[in-house]
Amino acid sequence: MTPTDLYIGGRWLPAASGRRIEVVDPATGDTIASVAAGDVDEGLAAVAAAHDAGPAWAATPPRARAEILRRAFDLMTARGEEIADLIVAENGKSKADALGEVAYAAEFFRWYSEEAVRIDGDLRTAPAGGNKILVLRQPVGVAVLVTPWNFPAAMATRKIGPALAAGCTVVLKPASETPLTALLVAEILAEAGVPDGVVNVVVAERSGPVVSAMLHDRRVAKLSFTGSTEVGRILLREAADTVVSCAMELGGNAPFVVFADADLDAAIEGALIAKMRGGGQACTAANRFYVESSIADDFAARLTAALADQETVLISAGARDRVDALVADSGTVLTGGAIPAGPGFAYPATVLTDVPADAPILRQEIFGPVAPIVRFDSEAEVVAAANDTEYGLAAYVYTGDLARGLRVGEQLDFGMVALNRGLVSDPAAPFGGVKQSGIGREGGHDGLLEFLETKYIATCW
Ligand code: NAD
Numbered sequence: 001m002t003p004t005d006l007y008i009g010g011r012w013l014p015a016a017s018g019r020r021i022e023v024v025d026p027a028t029g030d031t032i033a034s035v036a037a038g039d040v041d042e043g044l045a046a047v048a049a050a051h052d053a054g055p056a057w058a059a060t061p062p063r064a065r066a067e068i069l070r071r072a073f074d075l076m077t078a079r080g081e082e083i084a085d086l087i088v089a090e091n092g093k094s095k096a097d098a099l100g101e102v103a104y105a106a107e108f109f110r111w112y113s114e115e116a117v118r119i120d121g122d123l124r125t126a127p128a129g130g131n132k133i134l135v136l137r138q139p140v141g142v143a144v145l146v147t148p149w150n151f152p153a154a155m156a157t158r159k160i161g162p163a164l165a166a167g168c169t170v171v172l173k174p175a176s177e178t179p180l181t182a183l184l185v186a187e188i189l190a191e192a193g194v195p196d197g198v199v200n201v202v203v204a205e206r207s208g209p210v211v212s213a214m215l216h217d218r219r220v221a222k223l224s225f226t227g228s229t230e231v232g233r234i235l236l237r238e239a240a241d242t243v244v245s246c247a248m249e250l251g252g253n254a255p256f257v258v259f260a261d262a263d264l265d266a267a268i269e270g271a272l273i274a275k276m277r278g279g280g281q282a283c284t285a286a287n288r289f290y291v292e293s294s295i296a297d298d299f300a301a302r303l304t305a306a307l308a309d310q311e312t313v314l315i316s317a318g319a320r321d322r323v324d325a326l327v328a329d330s331g332t333v334l335t336g337g338a339i340p341a342g343p344g345f346a347y348p349a350t351v352l353t354d355v356p357a358d359a360p361i362l363r364q365e366i367f368g369p370v371a372p373i374v375r376f377d378s379e380a381e382v383v384a385a386a387n388d389t390e391y392g393l394a395a396y397v398y399t400g401d402l403a404r405g406l407r408v409g410e411q412l413d414f415g416m417v418a419l420n421r422g423l424v425s426d427p428a429a430p431f432g433g434v435k436q437s438g439i440g441r442e443g444g445h446d447g448l449l450e451f452l453e454t455k456y457i458a459t460c461w
Contacts (some may be wrong), residue, residue, distance in 0.1 A: 009049035010196025026092030053197030092313035112161035139167035141221035247440035252393030270422030279312030323368030
């Protein structure tokens with residue numbers, strides 16, 4: 001049975017208020033479960049539990065922390081089917097996407113089990129000679145982790161893995177649309193040997209007050225947030241009051257650039273991955289397709305053929321209606337573009353051409369299976385158009401000219417560039433954005449550093 005209560009200090013607890021949040025299957029619109037809805041007191045109780053567990057966990061040998069994380073990887077992998085089914089049920093993505101997510105999510109535990117024993121420091125002789133500069137890396141302390149619904153497993157493990165490797169304790173506040181997966185991850189971590197209080201999970205009906213109270217508690221040292229830029233801005237303001245260190249993974253508006261010299265089959269294959277993973281509801285989703293004029297019609301025809309009759313399930317009726325409104329008046333519809341009849345929140349894969357340069361669909365994060373195509377004629381023109389956004393998370397470039405690919409990659413104002421690939425995510429790579437797409441990095445060695453504080457000891461001998 002998947003747990004449905006709050007997880008605080010190693011105990012599963014119902015909400016004191018008795019309130020519960022209904023979890024809906026987006027494919028049918030039916031309620032599939034209800035979970036305890038925590039409030040401010042429970043958020044603070046979780047902070048207290050994490051704070052109390054902190055010193056012992058920080059003092060646990062790195063090898064022991066590593067082995068617990070490695071066991072969590074094994075358990076998650078062994079239970080992959082079950083976790084994927086849960087993701088499908090509460091998020092609506094396809095089973096293939098859900099299995100891909102579980103493998104990706106589990107890998108953060110394996111990667112950070114390997115990182116836990118590689119936390120380094122630094123020792124130098126001061127330039128003036130004599131004194132020494134000794135640099136230690138210590139766990140930051142209690143971390144509040146806030147995650148979105150689009151990757152219910154991976155967004156949690158991408159934070160919990162490095163936090164635990166670094167010796168931090170955490171309170172996870174998952175999205176209320178997809179709390180079941182997060183609660184199952186907590187159960188798996190407990191089974192792997194994570195001590196009571198090291199990982200706590202509080203689902204909330206009113207996320208604002210609960211997260212705000214936690215951020216104003218002086219025992220909290222870190223906020224790691226993944227979600228929309230809009231909510232990210234609110235939390236940066238909240239965190240300012242207590243000067244809590246923030247790692248922010250926010251929204252994106254990824255350009256997908258195809259030059260005429262690209263391998264078109266590979267570009268279409270990459271476009272399908274970059275656009276359709278999770279029904280287009282990924283922060284890295286290709287949002288704007290810029291295709292060199294001489295191949296634009298061919299590209300549009302091939303993409304349309306590949307996507308015709310494909311349907312995806314979006315997270316809610318509101319999300320689906322928002323996508324549909326963005327499609328309206330945004331150019332010529334080659335396929336899709338209308339809400340299908342039937343239950344649930346389905347939307348068809350949609351291809352648009354002749355998209356006006358000022359169309360809102362090119363400015364906003366679509367978060368749906370819609371591919372607007374825009375023509376371009378020169379490298380300089382497309383770089384300028386791609387960079388003309390307040391976002392800077394991921395960008396895609398297809399070209400047969402490696403020098404051009406690298407040159408354009410260097411000029412793109414994005415934290416990640418996929419060159420002749422439709423996927424950037426990799427647990428071993430630093431994931432993150434520039435501009436209003438975020439602050440900091442997750443994954444790789446950089447992801448560990450987010451949960452470590454640098455201490456300098458001046459000494460001499
Ligand atoms: P969201 O910002 O609405 O919610 C994210 C989380 O914040 C949820 O847990 C939500 O309950 C919580 N939240 C909402 N309002 C809050 C408030 N006032 N105070 C505290 N917490 C609050 O985002 P979403 O709709 O769940 O997810 C989609 C967004 O996430 C997209 O913009 C997407 O690009 C972004 N995203 C970014 C990355 C990345 O790594 N950069 C990854 C996945 C998703």
